[in-house]
Amino acid sequence: MTTEIPRHELDAWLTTTLQPGHFRDYCPNGLQVEGRNRIRHIVTGVTASQALIEAAIAHEADTILVHHGWFWKNESPCILGPKHHRIATLLAADINLFAYHLPLDAHLEWGNNAQLARVMDWAPDIQPDGTPRRCGPDDLVWLGTPARECTVSELATDIAHRLKRKPLVIGDHDRVVRRLAWCTGAAQSMMDAAVAAGADCYVSGEVSEPTVHLARETGRAYISAGHHATERYGVQALGAAIEAQFGVRCTFVDIDNPV
Incomplete structure (x- = not known):
């Protein structure tokens, strides 16, 4: 029935x-x-x-x-x-x-950011109250670490493998990613919040013209992994x-x- x-x-x-x-x-x-x-x-x-x-x-x-x-x-x-x-x-x-x-982006269990971390095996930073550490408007940007210490290039390769979509990488491909920030979809404008939070690399869905300059001028990497692919x-x-x-x-x- x-x-x-x-x-x-x-x-x-x-x-x-x-x-x-x-x-x-x-x-x-x-x-x-x-x-x-x-x-x-x-x-x-x-x-x-x-x-x-x-x-x-x-x-x-x-x-x-x-x-x-x-x-x-x-x-x-x-x-x-x-x-x-x-x-x-x-x-x-x-x-x-x-x-x-x-x-749906923000939900701590079923949201796009939470589920992207699950798919990628990223480890969110956990605050004393047990919730993931976040920043940016509406606390939409998540902060944490990759599945293992890796370079930006290695992180991009893992994203391509798991999301079945080749990402666009901006910045030093050899930079080691110890601190990671991410927000799915068209969240490229939140990269400044990720940089202020100390991220070595920021991953989002789309890219825009100012994002390239921000990545270059701050020395941080940006990975555009696809709006649809990340959501x-x-x-x-x-x-x-x-x-x-x-x-x-x-x-x-x-x-x-x-x-």
Whole structure:
């Protein structure tokens, strides 16, 4: 017998678990589009793209749970073009869309930063209260050490092996990485916080023009490991937690993105 739960029950649990009200985010977090009242099968993914919606329909899912949803600040509010097509497809299939951005980055167990550390075998610094040491806006940048003492070049090789994506490396490839900082996704602007915290190397998803100069001028290394590649793991961990909590089936669908 397939387990199903009311939508409001999942909504309440996610709100309690991820605490979206604690973040100054760039988009709404939580239920973004309302679908069926009963939830039996959730498709999880990184981004609520057209391809993910169609995959959810093919899997006969009634709910989509993502990290990157819709309705971002400073974008046009008009429902036109691809945005119209996505929303129309979702509504026609009566599928719920839940999205959690910064709350999923930051969660201490199922968040993107916590899960990237797990995948890479990085050891977060632990504070006296038992929580990981963090810095930067909303404490999103994690601090710790690599799985073993290594050079920047060796760290990049390990990232490529584990994430299946060749990273971009800026800075001295031979520098020894004793202190490491990381934040998934488009967090390159937080490198100054990582440098101030004493990191030899900062790992994030994307890179921008100022990041190159900051790395060169501070003598610290920067590794761009891929926005999508670094953010595949939080939503999978959250899906596993939902399965454990409710018994509802969760299926991760990886719509690859080279960025």
